[in-house]
Every structure is written in C-alpha cells, then in structure tokens.
Amino acid sequence: MAAVKETIDQVKEIDVDQYKYGFETKIESVKAPKGLDESTVRYISAQKNEPQWMLDWRLDAFQRWKAMTEPTWAKVHYPKIDFQDQYYYSAPKSTTGPKSLDDVDPQLLETYKKLGIPLREQEMLAGVQSSRVAVDAVFDSVSVVTTFKDELKKAGVIFCSFSEAVREHPELVKKYLGSVVPQSDNYYAALNAAVFSDGSFVYIPEGVRCPMELSTYFRINEKNTGQFERTLIIADRGAYVSYLEGCTAPMRDEHQLHAAVVELVALDDAEIKYSTVQNWYPGDKNGKGGIYNFVTKRGDCRGHHSKISWTQVETGSAITWKYPSCILRGDYSRGEFYSIAVSNGYQQVDSGTKMIHLGKNSSSRIISKGIAAGHSQNTYRGLVSAHRKATGVRNFTNCDSLLIGDKCGAHTVPYIEAKNSSAHFEHEATTSKISDDTLFYCRQRGLTSEEAVALVVNGFVRDVLQQLPMEFMAETQKLIGISLEGSVG
Amino acid sequence: MLEIKNLHVKLEDEDKVILKGLSLTVPKGEVHAIMGPNGSGKSTLAYVLAGRDGYEVTDGDILWNGESILDMEPDERAAKGVFLAFQYPMEIPGVAGLTFLRTATNALRKKRGQDELTTPAFLKLVKEKGAELNIDIEMLKRPVNVGFSGGEKKRSEILQMALLEPTLCVLDETDSGLDIDALRVVSDGVNALRNKDRAMLVITHYQRLLNHIVPDKVHVLADGKIQKTGGKELALELEKSGYADYTGKAA
Ligand SMILES: Nc1ncnc2c1ncn2[C@@H]1O[C@H](COP(=O)(O)OP(=O)(O)OP(=O)(O)O)[C@@H](O)[C@H]1O
Numbered sequence A: 001m002a003a004v005k006e007t008i009d010q011v012k013e014i015d016v017d018q019y020k021y022g023f024e025t026k027i028e029s030v031k032a033p034k035g036l037d038e039s040t041v042r043y044i045s046a047q048k049n050e051p052q053w054m055l056d057w058r059l060d061a062f063q064r065w066k067a068m069t070e071p072t073w074a075k076v077h078y079p080k081i082d083f084q085d086q087y088y089y090s091a092p093k094s095t096t097g098p099k100s101l102d103d104v105d106p107q108l109l110e111t112y113k114k115l116g117i118p119l120r121e122q123e124m125l126a127g128v129q130s131s132r133v134a135v136d137a138v139f140d141s142v143s144v145v146t147t148f149k150d151e152l153k154k155a156g157v158i159f160c161s162f163s164e165a166v167r168e169h170p171e172l173v174k175k176y177l178g179s180v181v182p183q184s185d186n187y188y189a190a191l192n193a194a195v196f197s198d199g200s201f202v203y204i205p206e207g208v209r210c211p212m213e214l215s216t217y218f219r220i221n222e223k224n225t226g227q228f229e230r231t232l233i234i235a236d237r238g239a240y241v242s243y244l245e246g247c248t249a250p251m252r253d254e255h256q257l258h259a260a261v262v263e264l265v266a267l268d269d270a271e272i273k274y275s276t277v278q279n280w281y282p283g284d285k286n287g288k289g290g291i292y293n294f295v296t297k298r299g300d301c302r303g304h305h306s307k308i309s310w311t312q313v314e315t316g317s318a319i320t321w322k323y324p325s326c327i328l329r330g331d332y333s334r335g336e337f338y339s340i341a342v343s344n345g346y347q348q349v350d351s352g353t354k355m356i357h358l359g360k361n362s363s364s365r366i367i368s369k370g371i372a373a374g375h376s377q378n379t380y381r382g383l384v385s386a387h388r389k390a391t392g393v394r395n396f397t398n399c400d401s402l403l404i405g406d407k408c409g410a411h412t413v414p415y416i417e418a419k420n421s422s423a424h425f426e427h428e429a430t431t432s433k434i435s436d437d438t439l440f441y442c443r444q445r446g447l448t449s450e451e452a453v454a455l456v457v458n459g460f461v462r463d464v465l466q467q468l469p470m471e472f473m474a475e476t477q478k479l480i481g482i483s484l485e486g487s488v489g
Numbered sequence B: 001m002l003e004i005k006n007l008h009v010k011l012e013d014e015d016k017v018i019l020k021g022l023s024l025t026v027p028k029g030e031v032h033a034i035m036g037p038n039g040s041g042k043s044t045l046a047y048v049l050a051g052r053d054g055y056e057v058t059d060g061d062i063l064w065n066g067e068s069i070l071d072m073e074p075d076e077r078a079a080k081g082v083f084l085a086f087q088y089p090m091e092i093p094g095v096a097g098l099t100f101l102r103t104a105t106n107a108l109r110k111k112r113g114q115d116e117l118t119t120p121a122f123l124k125l126v127k128e129k130g131a132e133l134n135i136d137i138e139m140l141k142r143p144v145n146v147g148f149s150g151g152e153k154k155r156s157e158i159l160q161m162a163l164l165e166p167t168l169c170v171l172d173e174t175d176s177g178l179d180i181d182a183l184r185v186v187s188d189g190v191n192a193l194r195n196k197d198r199a200m201l202v203i204t205h206y207q208r209l210l211n212h213i214v215p216d217k218v219h220v221l222a223d224g225k226i227q228k229t230g231g232k233e234l235a236l237e238l239e240k241s242g243y244a245d246y247t248g249k250a251a
C-alpha cells in the first residue's frame, strides 16, 4: 500500500507523543443524549429509520443486558465503567448515511486521507497500482462511504454499511444476525446488540470469489462516545472473501469504550479470511487515557470443508479483551488464528481464541505471538475443545511470548477439553526475553536501539505477518516498530 | 588512527578487573594482530571498542581519529567506521539475512550522509561481494546466522564488513572454526579491504592466519596489558614458546 506508506509519513509529521493517529477532526455532530436506557435504544433505531423487527431485536438485547454483570475473569484491571456517563451515538452532522463520494464532507475525506485511507477510487488506484481494496469507512457511529460498490455489485457481492443492509437486504440480515453471537452471549455483546450503530455487511454469493480485498476502517473521533459497530460476513457455498479491519482514535485523557461484535458465517466449502490491524489509542506513557476494547468476534464454519482464518495485529487500546473464535461445526472444517499482540506503556492485553470442534475431522491451528514491553501485561487465553461426537479432530497451538525489559508480564492460559479419545491436540509455548546481545549485535551494525528492537520483534512475529494480505505487511511492520518506541534504553 | 591510552576496564556488576592499563596505537593503513592466552581480555577489548554494555571504563581513553568514542552509543561508533566481526555472531530468528544487511547498510549510509541504496543496487552489491566470499544469495534468504555452520557465520561477518565499509575493523578470532579453504577465502576478503584509510585489529590464537593476513605489528596481551610488541616474527616465536614468559605460568 504505497498510498498508505506516504500518508503514514505525513501523519508522522503531526507527531503527537508516540501515537501517530491522535489528531482530532473538528466536525459538527449529532449525538444521542448521554446515558443509556430504553429511550437511547429507540433513539438510535429511529435515527437509522429501522424497521420494527430491528428495534424489537435491540430492545430484547437491552433487556437481557440489564440482567447481566460485567465479566471479571480476564487478567485486566480498570476502574468500574459508568455506563450512564457515555454517549452511545454520534454522527457527523453532514452525513446521514452512506452516499456518493461527492456528498461526503471534504473534512471527512481529509481525515481518512491523513490516516492513509484514500476513499476516492481514483486516488486509490493511483496509489496502490495493481492491488485494489474496497473500503467501508465508519466515522464514530456511522458509515460515511463505501467504495467500489458498483464493481462489487457486478460480481454479485454485497458490501455495504450495516444500516443499509437492514434496509436493503432484510431477509439476509434477519437470517444471520445473532446466529453466531446471540444477543445474550456475553455482557459486551448484549450491550452491542442493543446500541450498535453501524458497521459493515458482506454477502458473497454461492461460488463467487470476491474480486478484491474488502476492508472497513473504523475511526472514533467524538469525545466520551462509545463505538459499537457490528459486522456480519456471510460466505455462501464455495465463496471466498478476504477482509481487513483497521482502527484508530484521537488521543484523549479519558478512556473510551469500544465494544464491537463480528459474526462470520461460512457455508459448505466457503472460506473467509479476516484480518485486523487494531491501533486504537493506547493511552499515554503513564497509562492515562486510551480505548477500552471489549470485542466479541466469532466465526461459524457452518458447512463442511469450510474455513475461517483470523489474523490479528493488536498494537493499540489501553485494554484489549478479545477472543476471535471458530465454531467448527462442519465436517472437515478448518479454523485458524494468527495473532500478534504488542503491549507497551501500561497497556493490558487479554486475548486469544477458542476453537470449538463439533464437526468430524475438523482441524485448527493457533499461532500467537505476544510482545510485552514497558509496564504492560500481555495474556494469551485460549480454549481448544472437541465435542464427544467430533472424531478425528486436530489442533496445533504455538504460543510464544517475548519480554522487553523487566517490568512487564507475559502469561499463557490454555484450556484444553477433549471429550473423545481420538482428538489430537498439540501445544507448544515459549517465553523469552529480548536478548541484549542480539540488540548489541544489531546496534554494532548501525541500528539505533529502537530500530534494533523493531527488527528483532518483526523477526519474532514473521510467521504471523506472512498471513496478512501483502498490501498491509510493510505497514504493519512499521506499526509494530512505532508501538515499541521508547521500550528500551 | 586508533589510540588506546592506559585503558582500565572492569565488569560493571562484579569487582572483576579485566584490562589494567592497556595502551596501543594502530595508524590508518596498518594491520595489527593481538595474541594472548584464553581469558586475557582480548574479546573484552573488542567489545569495549564497539561500546557493549556491562563494562566500566575506570581509567584511560579510546580515541578514533583524535576523538574520544567512549561516550558514544554503539551505532554512533558504527557510523564513525567502527566494525566488530564477532567471535560468536548472534542469531536473529525470523529476520532474513538480506533484510538485515539492507537495514544495516542503509542505516549507516543515512547516518553518514549518503543516499540509501535502492533495492536493485543493493542486491547487485550483495551478489558481487558475496561471490568473493563464496556466499550464495540463497544463504542470505535464511534468518541471520540461524543454523549456520561456524565457518558460514564467520564468512557472513566478513560480508557484512565488506558491505558496511568500516574504517576501523576489529576481527575477533575470525579464523577459528574455518577449514583451510575457508581460511584462504576469508583472508582474501580481509586483504581486499586493506587500504591506506583503514586500520585493522586482528585477534587470533594462530600464527597460521597471519601467514595470510600479514600484520604490520603483533601485540601480546596478557594480564590486562600489552606485554610485548613486535613484528610478524613475534607470532612465530609465540607459536613455539607459548605465553609462559608473559604470564609467569607454564604454557
Ligand atoms: N560479562 C562477563 N561476565 C563475567 N565474566 C566476564 C564477562 N566478560 C568477560 N569476563 C571474564 O573476563 C575475562 C576475559 O574475557 P575475554 O572474553 O575478554 O577473554 P579472551 O581473551 O577473549 O579469551 P578467549 O581467548 O578465550 O576468547 C575472562 O576471565 C572472562 O571470564
């Protein structure tokens, strides 16, 4: 992504602390009143002109959420969140929904450009040369624009904002919404189901290989506003799609809540590759501010020989609570989880995956690379389970942790449940410290200590980096380097 | 010119004193050899020259081209031309040799105010220099030093030296672990780099290397100091009689 490279260099010049995306866009917004009760849910639904069934679904979720309590089992610590002291909906005034690029507020286009996400198709083509990526840009609570729509339409692919899908494709939304992550799945998922604002919707019809990368770019801009987006991707029989999600937020002293839900459905022989580069504001170096990221991501390998692959690069957020999982329902289905989690400063990461083997001969692979620096805590938490009737299942898990300095922590919490004796599970784990001798070797060859750390860490995460779409590899390597600035010497 | 003046070095975390007033001068264009018994402080000297942590200079100074380098970071010293071929080169898992070489080459070029090399220019250079050292480009696609044989590691150190264009080359036992043919290849590589602007300090245990890389001077390091300095014939003498004369112990 040459365009991204260029713009990241531009954004770098804005240089605020170490976080390069911390600028704020001054733009007028429409907000729901502060706090959360039934009227907030109704307000959001009304803003979006939703049909009654959608409102009923939200209200149902809200009732369930009220009866639930926040989970406390993760290895993260934070002051209690006051859910009444938040805004749950904010939209740039100028945009009431996704429309043509010419109608989008130039300020918004500028913001995405600054972030390295050119939304004008011709700019994208100019910068990216051979590779094209269709983008859905979500700003605070709404999708501002989706690119390459016409071309995708020709292939039969539906790629639009969630709100649009509710209006235009209600039969698909009704059929799949909540079918992977039910409203009452967990506290944050229930909250999301009640107040979710926007997100992306993808449907790849039977036998279609999506002609380009799809990507959604989330940006929280507004103060005190939670972001609750919802993504639903369905790959029908024999379909294939590769999807990338990116996120950033301005730097603010107060914490901000982000509670997203992603549902993936892969039918017979379908494949979904979902990659995330999560770079929400992590807080300053003393732990002030930063995003609380409580996310539920789950894929359902519903059909036989279906495949879902999660790749995540987690560098941002003050707190990350996130376990992209696969339900391997179909026989011979396959789940993959590749993760790089970088924590620095006072960041806390509790992330991992669940591979639930229900189908016969289903297989899964987990490669997790945790890098902890500064005062951060980095936990891998994973579950691999085989159902009683799921014979012949296999899993391979490899969790490596790298510590930089002696004030951080890395933890591995694997759960393994095999309810039948034919399951074949392998687990490898290592924890190592970045070696002073290796850093010295690099520095003798002319690298600064930061360049040396970035080089060694990028080597450590190489297996996972290679899973990312080509266009994003170089950017991600750079991002990892930036995230670890100030971690040594 | 390298001037080491009355250098005293102890370990930072322990009371152990390793160098006790070492003085040595290597003019540009010359190659000096350092020989000495195991544990006498040869590698320590090399590390202190390159700026490794863990050592405390309690007295004395090191000047390179008239400027003290003691307060400089290792990468600043590298930018000034200091290069150390390690006795035990480090492995860097996951980082391809080419990536490493390119990152280092361009980092140094930038610090020295030169333009970074383009990918084609860099590859051409690596192929050329690699061929002289019998290093195939395939080997450089593997992670740095991971799974390399002892000899391969040493050859790759010399390749780095050739690419990074240092002016002060410190070679710490570059000959150990080399077979006879590799010794010749490596020596030829080093000799090709000899010129009037470069100073070299070659640490070795074996006179054999000095038949290939003929030194202008040979120094004997023992008990934390240079005990004797002579011409290349001093190496032959040591080969016969060992270090007994310098350590007070039988060899
Ligand atoms: N970091 C360290 N910690 C403890 N002891 C050290 C350290 N570095 C050096 N020493 C000790 O200092 C002395 C000198 O070591 P050094 O490696 O410089 O010797 P050398 O002359 O290079 O030996 P050799 O010929 O075996 O390579 C040895 O006794 C060694 O054990």
Ligand SMILES: [Mg+2]
Pocket (backbone or CB within 6 Å): B042, B043, B044, B087, B172, B173
């Ligand atoms: Mg030594």
